[in-house]
Amino acid sequence: MPSRSEVQVITPGLLRDWELPVPAGGKESRGTVLVVGGSRFTPGAVLLAGVAALRAGAGVLQLTAAESTAATLSVQVPEALVIGLPETPAGAAAADGDGQLGELIGHADVVALGPGLKGIDETRRLLRLVLDAAGPRTPLVLDAYALGALSHEPDLLVGSGRPVVLTPNVTEAGHLLGRDPGDDLDAEAAELAARYEAVVSLYGHVAAPDGRRWREESGDAGLGTSGSGDVLAGLLAGLLSRGAEPAQAACWGAFAHAVSGQRLIPRYGRIGFLARELLDEIPRTLATV
Template structure:
């Protein structure tokens, strides 16, 4: 296992930006998720994608939250999606998601969503239909749904990235949380190979693995990052960097590092826990532009 540090980052830089680039060339990202219960989750993910350098942002969320989300992130376009009786995105919204995501460089699917049969149907339909040119990042509820569409994920030729915590990894791997904690590397390698995906297994020490067997370990970060919305921010950074053209392993590694370092810096200033996930966002550009 290789340490994820500044030395690794310098050896694996982010794609440079041409001085004459425009917002479309900087990458388009579509972020789908949220629910009636957590209508603001996508704000964190979307701003993180823009702070990571993506040029254009669109949201897809339940119709009842779409207007407020659009007003809170004026830089983004918003698509209202059908919801079910539980206030979650309905499976019938899959065609809308596919239509909008197909013209983007990256799709982040899952923040603010809960895993369910309907979520599984949505994820399956989207994964099957999206062209390989669109990088797919699965987070939160979409990760739980991924366990039911392994064959579709495995067959996908485009970039696929998953960002599970230990509970979500248990659903993906068939292992229990204790087994995963005992050997995070083995669990992450297993799922990365099985699903042909880059996997970032989130914990105090985050392990990142690729289908080819590459394995990175990030020991930074802080317990202060164990707070609501932290994972939504991480997923957005990954989506933003993938939209800019970074490969799946590079996009994931840089995101984990910047997210962890931003948390470390804030915790140091605060003297411990108490940071809000939104506090991470203004810190991201300097970290991503200076490593």
């Protein structure tokens, strides 16, 4: 057996030995995912994350977005309940004042915070609301501006025992580390996991706070496209909602994200596909492991 400090390559064989839960029964057995995000100018990030959660197996989807975009988003994602959030003059989504968002957070099985958010002060308030309103064992996925908010309060998760997955890009990893990341992303992911007591998925490098580490090696340049990170955040939320534990969801998610991109290369080339085109590939990729 590999030691906890050894990096394991994520292969179909590894994943087959770490089989995803397959819930029986209706949609409630597959969990409710709440995606909290969406500024006036970036509601599409919430759409990508939400549809990815459904494609990964979530049973019920709830989305938030700046109130000026909520109606349009509800038409674009008819499968979801869409809640409009108050907006700042700059168009950032903010926590609501009547407690509706807190109620949704409290009843969700998984909360993904960050896709499409703008405004660090508003995001810090939303992060605080999520941590206060979510159950202590409710899995969280923190992405994009939520990671910036966490970097301002790095002890928020420490000692909480919460099941959390962080999905930074290299820039966001730098904010969380307080320095520019080095070339060894396996080591950087492990440092982040230990520091924040959360599972970290950093460009296919996955680390758990207990020292376990994995690496996905089939990702290609095409994944570096606008909206790709939103897809990954939603994919992880969907896997968590069907019962995967955080490290398992991160490994399966990294593989499904990368291989879905590989499946698009024959049609669009290595760097020609769009993030939204990953969505239809996700269930096929998961099913063929």
